[in-house]
Amino acid sequence: MPLQFEHGVLPKPTADEEARQEFVFSMAQHSMTQIMPGIVSVYEKQVLPEFKENEKREPATRHEIRRSMQRHPYYQLASSFQRSTQELLWDSVDESVQRQLSDLITKAEQLSGGETLGNLTLDPEFEMPRYIRDNDHHVMPGGYAADLRTGDITAGALYDRGAYIFTDGLFGEKMDGVGKSAAQFIRKYYPDIAPQKIIDFGSGMGGPTCALKEAFPEAEVCGIDVSAAELRYSHARAESLGVAVHFSQQNAERTNFEDGSVDVVVSVTTFHETSRAAVENIIRDAYRILKSGGALVVGEQPPFEGKSPFEQFLADWDTLNNNEPFWSTIHEMDMVAICSKAGFKPEGVFTSMEQSVASTNAVEANADPDDIVGSDRGGGDFWYFSARK
Amino acid sequence: MSDGLTGGGLSGQSEVLPRRHARGRRPQYFDDPSMDQMHATIMALTQELSVVIDRLDTIETVMDDKGFVSRSDIEEFRLTESTQMARRAKRSAYIGRVFRGVSDQREVIERGDSRRTYADSISEDDVTEE
Numbered sequence: 004m005p006l007q008f009e010h011g012v013l014p015k016p017t018a019d020e021e022a023r024q025e026f027v028f029s030m031a032q033h034s035m036t037q038i039m040p041g042i043v044s045v046y047e048k049q050v051l052p053e054f055k056e057n058e059k060r061e062p063a064t065r066h067e068i069r070r071s072m073q074r075h076p077y078y079q080l081a082s083s084f085q086r087s088t089q090e091l092l093w094d095s096v097d098e099s100v101q102r103q104l105s106d107l108i109t110k111a112e113q114l115s116g117g118e119t120l121g122n123l124t125l126d127p128e129f130e131m132p133r134y135i136r137d138n139d140h141h142v143m144p145g146g147y148a149a150d151l152r153t154g155d156i157t158a159g160a161l162y163d164r165g166a167y168i169f170t171d172g173l174f175g176e177k178m179d180g181v182g183k184s185a186a187q188f189i190r191k192y193y194p195d196i197a198p199q200k201i202i203d204f205g206s207g208m209g210g211p212t213c214a215l216k217e218a219f220p221e222a223e224v225c226g227i228d229v230s231a232a233e234l235r236y237s238h239a240r241a242e243s244l245g246v247a248v249h250f251s252q253q254n255a256e257r258t259n260f261e262d263g264s265v266d267v268v269v270s271v272t273t274f275h276e277t278s279r280a281a282v283e284n285i286i287r288d289a290y291r292i293l294k295s296g297g298a299l300v301v302g303e304q305p306p307f308e309g310k311s312p313f314e315q316f317l318a319d320w321d322t323l324n325n326n327e328p329f330w331s332t333i334h335e336m337d338m339v340a341i342c343s344k345a346g347f348k349p350e351g352v353f354t355s356m357e358q359s360v361a362s363t364n365a366v367e368a369n370a371d372p373d374d375i376v377g378s379d380r381g382g383g384d385f386w387y388f389s390a391r392k
Numbered sequence: 393m394s395d396g397l398t399g400g401g402l403s404g405q406s407e408v409l410p411r412r413h414a415r416g417r418r419p420q421y422f423d424d425p426s427m428d429q430m431h432a433t434i435m436a437l438t439q440e441l442s443v444v445i446d447r448l449d450t451i452e453t454v455m456d457d458k459g460f461v462s463r464s465d466i467e468e469f470r471l472t473e474s475t476q477m478a479r480r481a482k483r484s485a486y487i488g489r490v491f492r493g494v495s496d497q498r499e500v501i502e503r504g505d506s507r508r509t510y511a512d513s514i515s516e517d518d519v520t521e522e
Binding site: 005006017018019021022023025026027028029030032033037038040041044045048049077079080082083084086087088090091093094095097098101102137138139142143144145146323324326 | 409411412413414415416418419421422423428431432435436438439442443446447450466467469471473476479480483484487488491494495497498501502504
């Protein structure tokens with residue numbers, strides 16, 4: 004993997020911290036390619052035949068499969084490997100971030116102070132939505148909501164470094180692959196849109212948002228997020244990379260952008276961290292702020308529809324094991340119907356699987372996502388739904 | 393050492409930071425919850441030994457190069473892509489050795505081995521089944 008690009012606020016590990024992080028990479032690789040694939044055999048050779056013997060039928064749902072699999076010692080062990088590896092991942096990054104937190108905050112404040120390319124607007128009165136406030140997604144300590152001390156950037160630094168290790172750099176040395184993918188999507192499906200204003204809903208640590216600005220340099224690009232720590236980090240990060248993005252603390256369910264003022268609303272890998280009601284609100288607000296002819300572009304995990312119950316069971320691991328309470332539900336939601344309900348014309352709503360930047364990189368890195376069971380490490384194809392106003 | 397940057401070795405880390413844990417109930421995987429603790433502990437120990445192996449590799453590399461090594465040499469040693477790939481290959485084999493019991497179990501399941509196949513391996517064709 005290429006070593007991560009050292010932008011101005013990237014946490015730098017000591018020798019031992021780096022060794023712990025490298026172990027997490029190797030352990031995750033071993034777990035996904037050597038241990039987890041065994042659960043397919045467990046199912047086919049033991050759990051399924053036993054189920055059919057007892058019930059005189061095939062399992063009907065992923066939930067039935069899960070209940071049977073959870074009793075199998077191999078599945079118990081494989082899941083314990085996955086969970087422990089995920090915990091070691093955050094442990095190995097958090098020890099490094101906490102050790103240098105004061106330095107990182109100082110650097111972020113320097114990069115975000117004075118004359119800057121983009122603005123950073125935080126809202127001291129901001130009310131954190133419950134789905135972010137009450138859950139530490141993907142077992143990341145503190146989740147997105149934690150604000151550990153004045154000027155905290157922990158959530159952004161944790162995600163930037165942790166996701167880079169977890170995906171083995173598949174999103175690129177600047178962690179901007181999903182943003183590049185979204186930009187390609189816009190060019191491919193909306194060649195007639197020359198965006199003047201793009202909003203990234205749930206901009207997180209800001210890598211993808213920067214890619215949007217770099218792909219559409221003429222456009223004003225804004226990233227909104229609920230997490231102050233992510234926003235401080237993403238702004239300092241973008242400034243250090245010389246990319247002009249405006250970041251502000253807003254809830255995507257009700258933003259402060261004017262009606263009909265935006266050409267493209269982008270959101271990548273964000274919706275699954277929200278809730279059913281929030282998804283409907285976010286799509287409704289996107290419709291409100293889009294210009295006539297503007298587009299909503301959302302990159303997410305592919306839905307369960309069309310997958311066998313066993314494939315669904317595999318893809319659903321995160322719901323119960325990785326602090327992703329909305330994961331299962333969002334995979335069953337009908338986004339086309341929700342977009343239509345929000346006002347988008349049904350004929351302008353579509354879904355599409357796109358080869359992601361990450362999956363191209365994965366093949367080059369000789370780690371075909373098809374060989375991996377339990378998680379595609381972000382290397383699989385990327386599912387989009389999109390709607391035009 | 394109090395700059396907090398030396399990190400490793402026996403004398404490096406000056407400040408022990410409290411571990412932060414994600415909120416939420418941790419799933420219980422094994423029938424006996426103490427097995428969950430045991431497995432997490434084994435994973436952490438495997439990680440710590442891996443850290444020592446990497447550190448030893450750095451020491452040997454610097455020694456080959458300079459004939460002696462200081463703590464700051466170890467901290468200043470930068471991972472290159474080729475060093476990283478070499479260490480990963482070695483580490484992959486190391487992890488495979490530590491957890492060989494798991495891969496054995498996977499093979500047994502995939503081959504469908506059982507006490508019956510074991511007994512059958514020496515049985516004559518005309519031996520009656522139990």
